[in-house]
Amino acid sequence: MGPTAPKFLPLGDSALQIVFGDRLDPAVSRYALALSQRVKNLSGLTDRVPAYASLTLHYDPQIWTHAELVESLKALLGDVDCETDDGETLTVPICYGGEYGPDLDEVAQHTGLSPDEVVTRHSGGLYRVHFIGFMPGFPYLGGLDPALSTPRRAEPRTLVPAGSVGIAGDQTGIYPLASPGGWRIIGRTPLRLFDPGRDPPCLLSPGDRIRFVPTGPEEFARECAETRQ
């Protein structure tokens, strides 16, 4: 059973947002994803965007009016199975610190832990992909050890390399593409999270679980070479 009394808000005339709350709560995120699976086959929906505490549905206003879609969705709300949303469990190799994780020492300083402890705690967790957003294939991961919580950088970097793993507050995530970014970068993975020529193009989907496995720089370089082939 889902949260009580979600809000249905129009996001313009061709999308609507179902808002379940205003806090980061794993149970709510699971519900948003499960509801998104439940409405998958509803005609006239073009896109589903689950997030921490909301589900955004993009639709064709020639098929649905806002009010009609809200009525249909309300009828589905109680009929959501939250047990089926778990995807695959993947291991993600990551090279922590050094040139691949330039903010590792700052995270250690902020949290009062040693850099090694930060690595042990970060790679010790089992993370859940709450949702994908920001850029193609970017996973918002839940499950960060609260002791590692570190605010964003005051000045975002103009270029964060692809594969960079970062921390922002209670969140951790991986940059699939080189881009500007303000998250604290603690390591990098040689895996390609997004490749438009691949089917499917994104390595991770909402609901997947991941474990970070520390690798050394040599292994990182070797895996990078293999990934490129």
Add this chain to the structure above:
Amino acid sequence: MRGDPPVIRVEKAGLFSTVQDSGRPGWQYWGITVGGVMDSYSAAVANLLVGNTRDAAMLEITLQGPRLHFESGTWLAITGGDLSPELDGKPLPGWRPIWAPAGSRLSFGRPRLGCRAYLAVAGGISLPRVLGSRSTHTRAGFGGLEGRPLQEGDRLAFGASALPIPRDPHRPLVPNWYVNANAALPLEAPARLRLIPAPDWTNLPRAGQRSLNSEAYRIGSLSDRMGLRLEGPPLPLPTSGERLSAGVTYGTLQLPPGGQPIILGVDRQTTGGYPVLGTVASVDQARLAQLKPGDPVSFEAISVERAQALYRARSHGLRRLQASLSLRWPRVGLI
């Protein structure tokens, strides 16, 4: 009677021209934005004018257009903003089909009205689809021409077209009929965008709402397909603290910490964490896409019901246009 497949060669790149179609819906679940043309109304009319389906790939041309050399004769149509197109140095009217003979050159001059022109060619630009679309995603570097804008030396091929070739294919031909764009796309300033408000709109202090209603904002110079930045009196942020990232869409009016709003474009992120004041009605996306740096803009709140009725009327108009053009074309063949 068919010649070689038409090809155009890019002699000068211009400022920022990209291959776009109606975008790639269905991928936002994986963080991949819809993209496609910013002004889907002008783009659809350009395609219909040259007998294409509405989703055929075309060039979206921004402010300063390219110089293009047609290696074979082809029908083309230019819609959207008026960027002073010329064929072999002669001014070219928009919103109608035009036969460009082999060897002719299309160039653009000063932007006169609007920001983006759409160049459709009969048969549509023929490029492989990536994730279901030929649209260029410049930030992620895929789609269109290797995910980048036009460059000097590029060659673009076009698909097959069933349109008749004029009796004298060596001379430009401009039929005397056209689509009246002004009713659907009045480009004269100031622009008044209709907005479906979000809860944060009602939370804004009166002074903030007044500013948004009164042309107090201008389009900033750092605007692009990702977002139009507004410059004007800073708005106070809603009080309800930190936001959780949630889905956003084309036309969503965000309020970042600096207090200067941003209207999200088609190359926006799929989710955002800033407060949202509302979203521009789909029917006004065409007008939004034609705003250029310095243009004044204001907003007018409307209901989602009204916005959807306007959108359906616009879609109906396009279907009627498609039907009437299909009756026109056989007669063009007799020219």
